[in-house]
């Protein structure tokens with residue numbers, strides 16, 4: 235592994251500052267060891283973590299510009315371990331955007347993405363939410379791969395969401411995943427505001 239690319243510090247935690255006008259809450263969900271924390275760390279610090287800790291729940295902030303609009307991303311890192319899944323409903327409640335992460339070398343983690351998607355749909359009801367499916371560890375050799383890209387694409391197409399293969403290790407498509415899920419959310423918000431300003435009776 236490239237030594238310069240490793241950082242021992244954790245990303246800074248979110249604080250109790252006033253709410254930003256364009257706050258976008260993203261929950262990163264998925265089985266343990268799929269690389270949720272590594273993806274967040276890569277996105278926020280552009281580094282790959284040198285050590286690994288099992289996550290219970292952590293929250294991070296990042297300000298970014300999406301289509302020339304300043305947005306504050308509130309990113310919720312969640313636990314993948316089964317014993318913490320009692321917290322799943324509160325994570326879903328917290329967020330409007332979801333990155334559902336599996337690891338390309340773990341079929342079971344892909345099954346869990348499907349289950350988590352069902353749970354999000356059930357819990358969110360009629361509220362708007364955006365989802366992007368992330369197939370992490372795309373850097374692994376083909377002989378380690380257990381989930382074909384096409385299989386994930388077919389599932390994603392059927393439910394009408396995007397799927398992106400990423401590597402937190404090699405910094406492939408990580409920012410794209412966070413931006414995509416935020417953009418979908420922001421576009422929906424802008425559309426709603428435009429309809430509101432036009433006096434649409436549904437608002």
Ligand SMILES: Nc1nc2c(ncn2[C@@H]2O[C@H](COP(=O)(O)OP(=O)(O)OP(=O)(O)O)[C@@H](O)[C@H]2O)c(=O)[nH]1
Pocket residue numbers: 264265266267268269270271272273286287288289290312313314315370371372373374400401402403404
């Ligand atoms: N090859 C490869 N390994 C990765 C990648 N991302 C993470 N890993 C490794 O996968 C393991 C798990 O990474 P974590 O980020 O801790 O996984 P997690 O999903 O946050 O796990 P929990 O917090 O227990 O739910 C670590 O050993 C990472 O180094 C990647 O893109 N490629």
Ligand SMILES: [Mg+2]
Pocket residue numbers: 270271272287288289311312
């Ligand atoms: Mg973690």
